[in-house]
Amino acid sequence: MNIFQPEYPVNTRNNNALFWFLQIIGWGLFTLLNLAGRQYFVHFHVSELINSLVLGSCLIITTSLLRKYYQSRLNSTHIVKTIGHMILASIVTACLTMMLFAVIIVPNQMAIFKSNDQLLFQQIMLSAPMIAFLVLAWSALYTMLKKQQQLKHSQQAQKHLSHSLKEAQLDVFLSQINPHFIFNAINNIRALILEDADKARDMLAHLSEVMRYTMQIDKEKLISFSEEIDIVEQYIALNSLQFEDKLTTEYNLAPETMSLLLPPMVLQLLVENAIKHGIGKLTAGGIIKITSELHQEHWLISVENSGELLAKNNPKQARSGVGLNNIKQRLALVYGKKSSFTLESSDIGVKAMMSLPR
Known part of the structure; x- marks a missing residue:
């Protein structure tokens, strides 16, 4: 050389x-x-x-x-x-x-x-x-x-090069969002058209917002928490078509956290994981609780669901771990060692928590 x-x-x-x-x-x-x-x-x-x-x-x-x-x-x-x-x-x-x-x-x-x-x-x-x-x-x-x-x-x-690699990795992670959700939503809306045309129209509006969001987020490094919450609400509304009254959602969001910035889709991926591997496994359905609060120099975001924390050697847990590893890697790319992610049992069932710098 x-x-x-x-x-x-x-x-x-x-x-x-x-x-x-x-x-x-x-x-x-x-x-x-x-x-x-x-x-x-x-x-x-x-x-x-x-x-x-x-x-x-x-x-x-x-x-x-x-x-x-x-x-x-x-x-x-x-x-x-x-x-x-x-x-x-x-x-x-x-x-x-x-x-x-x-x-x-x-x-x-x-x-x-x-x-x-x-x-x-x-x-x-x-x-x-x-x-x-x-x-x-x-x-x-x-x-x-x-x-x-x-x-x-x-x-x-x-x-x-490091910046380009980080951008490429983020693009890869964003492309891994579960596509089955879109197909299920379309099928559920199609079945709903004959029963409740107005509700079907509302669901189509939710679906278009979710799809528009996922196509545009790769242009932004960070978004406001309020924007992420909006898309999560749209996402949960679409899932309610499949779960009907079996899915309950609670929000405990500190107002001072709504303007804070975070990587796009991380909260949505947590909710998706909670529905798919938690509520989706329960015959009677369950609850999802989303919490956002400030604690000293950290911003804590948690998603709890009524599911069960499976053993690490369980194949279902391994499949669930793919999405969670996606979140961990995205947080590491954006925040390095300043962030953390934990998954543990809670009073409700399972609690996934992100700790981000303020």
Whole structure:
């Protein structure tokens, strides 16, 4: 894996602009310092200005080529090998820099220095070790900045991936809502049309609201508790067609909780589970009690039913556990460890409780 070519999209234009800005500023400062040092000894001769500008320009050119080389070849999986590679590349770049500098300066030394020194080329090449040190420092700084940039992009990509995965999981969970309820509701409404057309019309309105809600909720992360209660009431009204007077519902909802937000369908899934695996197993029917209250820093939502808490090794309990695990996973995706879910026996029968942060 190339440390300078991450596998996620980056803004290449901005990166290049930043590189050239820092490149020109950095080597420009070096040129000024080099000029200041040389001018001190030669009493501000114009030849030293030319000399410093040419050297600075050569360094800009060769280190820009070195950047291209690093982008295509330098690997981060072997640290020792990488360091050795950088040292060798810096030495080669320094030699290339001084050769390019000599190609420009040596043929024009008479015009620049007003003299002709036969050993000028050798003197220039003797400066290669110092330039190699500068290029190595440039390489280390460049690598450090690129690693920091890569880490930042990697964290952003990981965060985006985690968010996308969470959204995909929520979509999967929402798609697992029991479809048999819709089929049963349609069949019950069809049978009711001949007996009570007005009631059948009301039930169709309830069914359309439930279906509209389930098709739209995947667009929202959280909804108000009042909205969730509305759809639960619609859902229970549709189920009452099948259970008739065998299904009784009680609500104990603290007013201050109605505006609080929660993941959509979690309460509906609890009620569905209570009806299917609790009331639905009782010949005489039973009661469902929905409670919402605040307790210190927690928001407690419970759904009790007249059913029986089955043993964990019971196959019916295993089927019921699929829906409950769905709820647990959805709460974990949204709240992490700040939420909890319990299922236990109660005075009524079975009590499922969610604890959510306020």
